[in-house]
Amino acid sequence: NAGVTQTPKFQVLKTGQSMTLQCAQDMNHEYMSWYRQDPGMGLRLIHYSVGAGITDQGEVPNGYNVSRSTTEDFPLRLLSAAPSQTSVYFCASSGAGTANYGYTFGSGTRLTVV
């Protein structure tokens, strides 16, 4: 019963480097989304997807790309890392129907950009 799996758990990047944060879920959930958590700001939505092949921007999409080629996977790409992207990143997934609606979160990736 894995739920939502995020890798890596910790990462240090140099300014300008690129990387991909991985997110996978094994619950056959239609909805998946990425958030960043910063002190005093709660969680802010970066990108989200309502199904394979469909993605959309959230509140803070600049500097990030996503794709959803399968139901299970929703990777987040940092194109050119900046210190302002230092944060904790969470991936989440949810079923689409009312009874199944309620996001399950991964354990997070703590990213530091130096």
Added chain:
Amino acid sequence: AQSVTQLGSHVSVSEGALVLLRCNYSSSVPPYLFWYVQYPNQGLQLLLKYTTGATLVKGINGFEAEFKKSETSFHLTKPSAHMSDAAEYFCAVSPQGGKLIFGQGTELSVKP
């Protein structure tokens, strides 16, 4: 735009006392509403949710919340606090499928 306001970034209660965490939302349509809990260095865990039906919602660990449309509120309560309830709590609204908009969080401290 949808938004969520949590009143009080820090709340402190004594063990055994009532816990009340306040959440107000703005929405032009009836939203789905959620409370999540986050323990240090962990992800978020769903406490309870309101989607349709009964406005008093019971969740895990003895928590409950009441959806009051007229007050646009979804306050979280627990009759008797336990030391293990110390954590950060987030209220969230879902204005459409796939999106969650979070409040800024309330850190709950429980004094012995």
